Amino acid sequence: xxxxxxxxxxAMIALLTLAAPAAxxxxxxxxxxxxxxxxxxxxxxxxxxxQFASQFQDPESSRxxxxxxxxxxxxxxxTFAVRLWKGFGVGIGVSHFSKRGSATVTAQVPHPFQxxxxxxxxxxxxxxxxxxxxxxxxxxxxxxxxxxxxxAFAGPSRLxxxxxxxxxxxxxxxxxxxxxxxxxxxxxRASANAIGVNGGVDVIWMFSRQFGVGGLVQYSAAQVRxxxxxxxRVTVDAGGIQAGxxxxxxx
Amino acid sequence: xxxxxxxxRAARVSTAxxxxxxxxxxxxxxxxxxxxxxxxxxxxxxxxxDAQTERMLRNRDxxxxxxxxxxxxxxxxxxxxxxxxxxxxxxxxxxxxQLQGGVLLSVFGTLYPNVSVDxxxxxxxxxxxxxxxxxxxxxxxxxxxxxxxxxxxxxxxYALTWRLSAATDSDIRQYFVDAHDGAIVxxxxxxxxxxxxxxxxxxxxxxxxxxxxxxxxxxxxxxxxRPPSIRTLDMKGSLSxxxxxxxxxxxxxxDFATDDDNNWTDGTIDDAHVYQGWTYxxxxxxxxxxxxxxxDIEITGLANPVRRTDLQTSSNVVIGTFFLNAFYAGDGYMxxxxxxxxxxxxxxxxxxxxxxxxxxxxxxxAHELSHGVTQFTSSLIYLNExxxxxxxxxxxxxxxxxxxFQPTGNGSMQADYLIGEDVVRPGGIRSMSNPxxxxxxxxxxxxxxxxxxxxxxxxxSAIASQAxxxxxxxxxxxxxxxxxxxxxxxxxxxxEKVFYRGFTELMPANATFSVARAVTIQAAxxxxxxxxxxxxxxxxxxxxxxxx
Numbered sequence: 078x079x080x081x082x083x084x085x086x087x088a089m090i091a092l093l094t095l096a097a098p099a100a101x102x103x104x105x106x107x108x109x110x111x112x113x114x115x116x117x118x119x120x121x122x123x124x125x126x127x128q129f130a131s132q133f134q135d136p137e138s139s140r141x142x143x144x145x146x147x148x149x150x151x152x153x154x155x156t157f158a159v160r161l162w163k164g165f166g167v168g169i170g171v172s173h174f175s176k177r178g179s180a181t182v183t184a185q186v187p188h189p190f191q192x193x194x195x196x197x198x199x200x201x202x203x204x205x206x207x208x209x210x211x212x213x214x215x216x217x218x219x220x221x222x223x224x225x226x227x228x229a230f231a232g233p234s235r236l237x238x239x240x241x242x243x244x245x246x247x248x249x250x251x252x253x254x255x256x257x258x259x260x261x262x263x264x265x266r267a268s269a270n271a272i273g274v275n276g277g278v279d280v281i282w283m284f285s286r287q288f289g290v291g292g293l294v295q296y297s298a299a300q301v302r303x304x305x306x307x308x309x310r311v312t313v314d315a316g317g318i319q320a321g322x323x324x325x326x327x328x
Numbered sequence: 329x330x331x332x333x334x335x336x337r338a339a340r341v342s343t344a345x346x347x348x349x350x351x352x353x354x355x356x357x358x359x360x361x362x363x364x365x366x367x368x369x370x371x372x373x374x375x376x377x378d379a380q381t382e383r384m385l386r387n388r389d390x391x392x393x394x395x396x397x398x399x400x401x402x403x404x405x406x407x408x409x410x411x412x413x414x415x416x417x418x419x420x421x422x423x424x425x426q427l428q429g430g431v432l433l434s435v436f437g438t439l440y441p442n443v444s445v446d447x448x449x450x451x452x453x454x455x456x457x458x459x460x461x462x463x464x465x466x467x468x469x470x471x472x473x474x475x476x477x478x479x480x481x482x483x484x485x486y487a488l489t490w491r492l493s494a495a496t497d498s499d500i501r502q503y504f505v506d507a508h509d510g511a512i513v514x515x516x517x518x519x520x521x522x523x524x525x526x527x528x529x530x531x532x533x534x535x536x537x538x539x540x541x542x543x544x545x546x547x548x549x550x551x552x553x554r555p556p557s558i559r560t561l562d563m564k565g566s567l568s569x570x571x572x573x574x575x576x577x578x579x580x581x582x583d584f585a586t587d588d589d590n591n592w593t594d595g596t597i598d599d600a601h602v603y604q605g606w607t608y609x610x611x612x613x614x615x616x617x618x619x620x621x622x623x624d625i626e627i628t629g630l631a632n633p634v635r636r637t638d639l640q641t642s643s644n645v646v647i648g649t650f651f652l653n654a655f656y657a658g659d660g661y662m663x664x665x666x667x668x669x670x671x672x673x674x675x676x677x678x679x680x681x682x683x684x685x686x687x688x689x690x691x692x693x694a695h696e697l698s699h700g701v702t703q704f705t706s707s708l709i710y711l712n713e714x715x716x717x718x719x720x721x722x723x724x725x726x727x728x729x730x731x732x733f734q735p736t737g738n739g740s741m742q743a744d745y746l747i748g749e750d751v752v753r754p755g756g757i758r759s760m761s762n763p764x765x766x767x768x769x770x771x772x773x774x775x776x777x778x779x780x781x782x783x784x785x786x787x788x789s790a791i792a793s794q795a796x797x798x799x800x801x802x803x804x805x806x807x808x809x810x811x812x813x814x815x816x817x818x819x820x821x822x823x824e825k826v827f828y829r830g831f832t833e834l835m836p837a838n839a840t841f842s843v844a845r846a847v848t849i850q851a852a853x854x855x856x857x858x859x860x861x862x863x864x865x866x867x868x869x870x871x872x873x874x875x876x
Binding site for chain 1: 523524526536537553605606
């Protein structure tokens, strides 16, 4: 288990220990459904570096480094859970995070007339990140009052990441070739998934017998190795602190 | 005829579905003189061109060349037809039509509606073959038959020509031989060449980049990355071929230096080609000059003009010209001598010296190219003092190019004030800092007054070279004992610009040393102000070498 996963697990245990049943829960409250909108607060920026072919079949390769600033962004989350025994239950959650950004490319391209004389170019290109998390959640319902419920949950997650990655860099240059300019980048969509963990708390206020509103704070995390082509893989962090609010239904 | 009829039937235009692939184009027919581009941008124009091409097909001014089913879009047919004039194909004139179910969807092409030329050939196909063989150096087999075509000329006219392709070891070329008088009126390479950068090993075993042309894994020493064409020919030791080229015979593809993997290993060719490019770069970057004539005249270097192994059967004149020499032959042509075989040496005031391939020294290559700059600027007469100034300018620019690209030092491929030291070892052939060590005058009072060497052009040049050196580095002239406060090595660019301006802009053709002093002082004032340290350094330098 990764450090991230351990931290999530410890937080969950602490939360379950503190939560004490304050009121008997209704026997009819067997299924919970929640839909939330919110945001993912964690920035999962990462960097990559690679070589690419220089113009004019130059025997010296060009070198590029790319910074992908994956900042926080909007999140949609849905959960379905079933109570199995007393306050304990199991559920499945789905979260989707999407964020557009602009990757910064810095490259060193060789001078066509002189060995070991590289020129720097810099530019940016738009990228996007999509994360789809499927979370198995072992939950414990704590009915604090007649209207107030707290659900604590934790479990493994499967995080799928689709990321725009830069695989080649284009540049322009002309005589006397003292400078070169970034003109664009070749990108591809890289997809991969990995198993991680999740845990969190959903606080629900029931405004009717079956319906309520909830505020959700959860943490999910995994490290995904993306295939960026040319036999290269880049490890990216997925998930993070997520918060949202929305409708809850209990029946 | 069958193809023709199908074409005609299919050419009905539907008003229902018309794809105009070139929508947004402003003009339907873009004409340049007689040339008409068929690019309809509306249904009406499509109909008009359909009618026009139909008429031409009926008159056999258009003839079907190809008809095939479109492999990408089911149900579509592509047709191509060539334009003919009195039964002779018009080169480059054709239309391409796209049809679906007999409905014309698009038509694009180039037509020449006003062709006018006598279509009776005065020379036959065999004679045209002979002409192309002689021009290309290629031996053409019996299957290679020329085609009679009408060639639209750039000037708007037309020529009846025999079109024939000839392949050599480094090019495939289309020739158009005028069918009336046998002149080659147009030719172009069919080999798709691209600029390529390779790796080259120099005369001294160093590695450098080389800018060449490449096609299908075959590379030739023709630079496509710099504004002028810079090419290097491999004479393969043939003195007769070298002389042919210097005497104006056409260069053919087999004359070019070539390499199969772009990893060049013939040092004399590699250095000649690379250093010609560097010299162009130096003039451009330092002075904004575009080549020898400032208009990017083609630069041609001839390497391997003789074989080293032929040394002992060569005359002294040949040895002095093509072994122990490099020279500028006019109009952008340079020849680089091959040096001496191992075990041979020359005697000089500084001792015995071996000679490597002369193109292996950047200052020598830049020296020769600088003679070209002189040719197109001051035209300093190559005799007596003006001749010495001509030589001095080449030494000055050759050394300056060295300092521009190489680190300062006394070792191999390091910048110093010796001439040719990288290939004439040890010590090179002249010294700007200490001319006397090579038996050359460092002071005007010691100038050579005889008639040999055109009045000592390679000897007396040292006087001006010493002035250049002192203006930069400062120091004391050994003969006069006068000291000069130079601008310093960090400011060498100032003195380089002063001498460049003086020698290329202000210098007359029959200049004396005294005139050289005046024009460089004037250049210093022009560039850096009167009474400044640059003018002072230049003035003191000329005074120190006894030129007033």
